[in-house]
Amino acid sequence: MTDGLVLDNVNISLAGRSLVEISTTIAAGQVLTVMGDSGSGKSTLLEYVAGFLSAPFQASGKVILNGYDVTSDTPQVRQLGLMFQAPLLFPHMSVLDNLMFGLPAAGLSKGCRAEMAEAALRDVGLEGFGRRDPATLSGGQQTRVALMRLLLAKPKALLLDEPFSSLDQSRRAETRHFVFDMAKSHKLPVLLVSHDPEDAKAAEGEIFTL
Numbered sequence: 001m002t003d004g005l006v007l008d009n010v011n012i013s014l015a016g017r018s019l020v021e022i023s024t025t026i027a028a029g030q031v032l033t034v035m036g037d038s039g040s041g042k043s044t045l046l047e048y049v050a051g052f053l054s055a056p057f058q059a060s061g062k063v064i065l066n067g068y069d070v071t072s073d074t075p076q077v078r079q080l081g082l083m084f085q086a087p088l089l090f091p092h093m094s095v096l097d098n099l100m101f102g103l104p105a106a107g108l109s110k111g112c113r114a115e116m117a118e119a120a121l122r123d124v125g126l127e128g129f130g131r132r133d134p135a136t137l138s139g140g141q142q143t144r145v146a147l148m149r150l151l152l153a154k155p156k157a158l159l160l161d162e163p164f165s166s167l168d169q170s171r172r173a174e175t176r177h178f179v180f181d182m183a184k185s186h187k188l189p190v191l192l193v194s195h196d197p198e199d200a201k202a203a204e205g206e207i208f209t210l
């Protein structure tokens, strides 16, 4: 069984016109950066991989995750971690409650979930921020919490759609390294959509241009 995310002959079309054609393998801990003009189909590709692409798009090709063909599986079964542009966190919940939301409810007491969320906050360098309203965190801090919430849910791969676009240049560099390091240490394949060549460079992986 091969770890990683394989897109096997994925072909997505719109109104009879081919929009996306891709065959690739993203190994565990590696990042594939998908670039391309506005409207070229980057987000559409992520939706297909996540399992919720619907009409008017037509799609064929397989999505294989850690050796299993998940093409016919629902998004819930695929267990992928999705992160989109800001806002990333639920605004009506504290930072800690946002993190606890990522943890499975079954088999874990509330106290245990709170402890795990506190530990996760320490891991992202935000100890003591648990009671804060997410809006009081900087963009980079919000991204770190959002990533940690994804990781607590134990995803099998990460699908990131312009996750750094709301950050200024200095925060962006630091946050992208944080995200890529986390993906590596959790051995997760990452499909990253970005307009920024610096993101692709920092990802140190392959680039696919639509």
Ligand SMILES: Nc1ncnc2c1ncn2[C@@H]1O[C@H](COP(=O)(O)OP(=O)(O)OP(=O)(O)O)[C@@H](O)[C@H]1O
Pocket (backbone or CB within 6 Å): 014, 036, 037, 038, 039, 040, 041, 042, 043, 044, 045, 055, 056
């Ligand atoms: N529900 C829909 N019905 C019809 N066309 C759609 C629909 N959603 C998206 N499209 C079209 O599909 C194409 C691909 O859109 P997509 O959002 O994947 O592009 P993108 O590369 O992510 O663009 P951007 O960089 O601007 O976010 C675009 O031409 C868009 O107008």
